[in-house]
Amino acid sequence: MRQWTGFLTIYWRDMLRFFRFKTLLFSSLVQPALWLAFFGIAMSANFARLSSGMAPLPGIREVGYLTFMAAGVIALTTLFTSLFAGIVILFDKNWGLMREVMASPLPREHVIVGIGLSGMTKSFIQVSIITVFGILIGVEFFSGYTAVRILASLLGMFLFVGIFSLGFVFLSSAIAASLESPEGLQGIMTLLSLPLFFVSNALYPAAAFPPALNALSAANPLTHLINGVRYFTIGPDFQVIGVHYAVTVQDMVLSFGVLVAFAAAMFGIALWRFGKAVVT
Secondary structure, eight states, rough: HHHHHHHHHHHHHHHHHHHHHHHHHHHHHHHHHIIIIIHEEEEEEEHHHHHHTTTOOOOOOOOOHHHHHHHHHHHHHOOOOOOOOGHHHHHHHTTHHHHHHHHHHSSHHHHHHHHHHHHHHHHHHHHHHHHHHHHHHOOOOOTTTHHHHHHHHHHHHHHHHHHHHHHHHHHHHHHTTOOSSHHHHHHHHHHHHHHHHHHTTTTSSSSGHHHHHHHHHHHOOHHHHHHHHHHHHHSSSEEEEEEEOOHHHHHHHHHHHHHHHHHHHHHHHHHHHHOOOOOO
C-alpha cells in the first residue's frame, strides 16, 4: 500500500495545482473550444463551398468538414497538453521541491507514473469538454448511434487518448529532466508539436501527401490517435470533401499497437533520464 501512496501523492499534487491555477485552468479548457468554434466553422464553410460541385459517392455517409476536423482538434489538444506536462518538473527543480522528492525513498518510476497519470487526466477533462462543445455547435459525432454504442465509443476514444497522452507526457518528462529552464522546454515542445500536427491527417486527408510525407504521417503517433478518434466518433466508413475513408478493426488494432509501443518506449526513456538526473 505504501508503494501506491507515493505515485498517488505525485498525481494528486499535480491535479490540485492544475485546479488551483485558475488562469491556466481557464485557458487550457477554453482555448481549444474557441479554436474549434472559429477556425473550424470558418474552414468548414470554405470547404463546403469548394466541394459543392463534387458528386457524393453513392451509398457512403457524407460528413461535414467541421466533424472531420473536430477529431483533429481533440488530438491537437491532447498533444499540446501532454507535451507541456513536463514543465511541472522544471518548476519543481527551480523551487527546490524536486530535490526533496529525489531524496525520499519514493522510487523514481513512481514520479514518472504520477505525472503521466495527471497529464492523462487533464487530457480526459479537455477532450470531454471539446466533445460536448463540438456537438453543441454542429459536430456530428455519434450520429445514429444507440446509447450502448455511444458508451462503447467513448470508452474506445478515451482509451486511445489515454495511451497517446501517456506517451507524450513521458517524452516531455524525459526532456524536462535533462533541462534547467522552462523556456528551453517550451522551445523544444513548440519545435516538436508543429511538425507532428501538420504531418498528420488532423486538418486534411493524408492521401494527398507526397510519398515521403505520407510515410512520415503513417509513422506519426498523432495520425494513429486521430484514426482512433474518428473511428469511434464518426464510424469506420464515411466520405468528406470527396475523399472516402474506410477503416477496419485490423487498422484500429495496428494504430493502438503503435500507440502502446510508443508509450512503452517513452516510459523507458523517461525512466533512464530520471535515473541520471542530478538535482542540486
